[in-house]
Amino acid sequence: MSQKELYNVAILGATGAVGQKIMRLLEEKEFPVKQLKLLSSKRSAGKQMIFNGENVTVEEATPDSFKDIDIALFSAGGSISKKLAPEAVKHGAVVIDNTSAFRMDENVPLVVPEVNKEDLKEHQGIIANPNCSTIQMVAALKPIQKAYGIERIIVSTYQAVSGAGAQANKELEKQSKDFFEKGTMEAEILPVKGDKKHYPIAFNALPQIDVFQENGYTFEEIKMINETKKILHQTDLSVAATCVRLPFFTSHAESVYIELAKDGVHVADLWNELRNAEGVLLEDDPATQTYPTPLSAAEREEVFVGRVRKDLDNDRGFHLWVVSDNLMKGAALNTVQIAETLIKNNWLK
């Protein structure tokens, strides 16, 4: 396959927030699409969407939907991925899956192209897109790991509600208005749709993203810990995470502490690595109050890094503030970039 070929592409979960972003990115990036198939649950089937100026009818996803599909971009939830990804592979499609279903499967590459695109070579039909909060952190840390080694990561996250889906966005909007108009707020979705209890997110902070595991960590925290080690190819890396949902719509921010494997590194050295890193934009100048924020990073493609500081007690310790649009680099964009990388390198098979 050469770069000039065109491909039959399917988007599963086409009507969701990430699915729609994927479609827009395929247009914007002039992805070599021969035919685009939009797939969804039975409920959303029949909807009309416009791709490159033409109407496309959303179809209900079935195992046979993937006949003649070259690239299938999955973003419809873990259980659907588990059921349909193997079927798509049987039909010869390469699946890029946006759920956590296959991420820790040792036969499935977990890829952020700027960080570990070589892992794509080993794919057996399914490739996993990492968790949103993981993607932006490893994108920022890879150049530092490469230059100086990293022995330890402690991260506290500041995550947008859109990571919990479009319903969570609506809940934040409704609660924000009700807070002023009614003085009360109803919570039905967050912190986790389907979990036992719900708390207001407007004018609040919820230290729970995804469900709790037996060890007291949330699944979001466990995902960040395990995925980071896998993507950075470093099983002995210490990673700790505390994940918090906050009342903003777009972009995750992260307060990241790292310990390098080398002494004597300066902030200017890290700045240098970050300035030259693919997909990373350094926005760090205390004198002019320059740092990234969730609002400034929204709708942007890059991972933004600011507030780089040396720890005052530990010569190998550094603090960073990492912000990126959770639906773009954190989901849709990274998915499309994986597909582009497969094509560019003839790794689609």
Added chain:
Amino acid sequence: MSQKELYNVAILGATGAVGQKIMRLLEEKEFPVKQLKLLSSKRSAGKQMIFNGENVTVEEATPDSFKDIDIALFSAGGSISKKLAPEAVKHGAVVIDNTSAFRMDENVPLVVPEVNKEDLKEHQGIIANPNCSTIQMVAALKPIQKAYGIERIIVSTYQAVSGAGAQANKELEKQSKDFFEKGTMEAEILPVKGDKKHYPIAFNALPQIDVFQENGYTFEEIKMINETKKILHQTDLSVAATCVRLPFFTSHAESVYIELAKDGVHVADLWNELRNAEGVLLEDDPATQTYPTPLSAAEREEVFVGRVRKDLDNDRGFHLWVVSDNLMKGAALNTVQIAETLIKNNWLK
């Protein structure tokens, strides 16, 4: 002086958010007030406030305002404290100062009564109330330090806008409404009133609280680092802080990582210490999604702790989520508790 005596009390900054809370707490706690003097800038002088059912006229603060005052509670900004606290002391008053003006002065006790009330014995007329984000952290960590020793703290904060004053609250409210009604937001106050640039706080996160120092840390971060060491009486304690302003009105939350001085400690051991700690309430049960949030802690007196977890890589490492009302324990309540402790122990002098 015995506990039955009554005292002439002055509140400087009486019309501000913290000043008003202090007055309410003096009422609620039946503080032994003989006469209450309310002091402010010239601008607010003349206002009427009600204390214990009686009208009190706010007076402009001058050096002579402190004649015959026993206890002066200062909450009107650092420069005013620097000017008027020594004058109040000259008149024989004991000043409890809510600003950063004297906190790191070695002759000034910096006190959270549950943590280091003995330091009050050494006062020379001025006692400093710590920074809001510091108070709640040391209140939660003191029982752990006492039982197991703490060698290191890394904290990322989630701080309410009310820490920046009543104007910041109004800014968050206006921006939140404008976001939906106009689609634009104007920023004039936050992150720091009087600093060069302003950014919207509604539906955003600002990694700047107080002004930047030359080393790239903000003054809020430096305050947390230095004050924590002073209050916990441990100059060799490693403390790192990243302070972030978020779009909620009340309560600061903190993601706190600590390293103990002992091996083999379990989560249950920390729970045990926290359950028995004065002023602390443990709210920690993942099975029932029980953890504190800014909204649940608002208007409450305690420091709430949840999400206590052992680090997955470091036997001495633990993570905690600490939440408290920044205007209550973080400011007004701690101020009043210092005054109560001085009286109870005959340390007023």
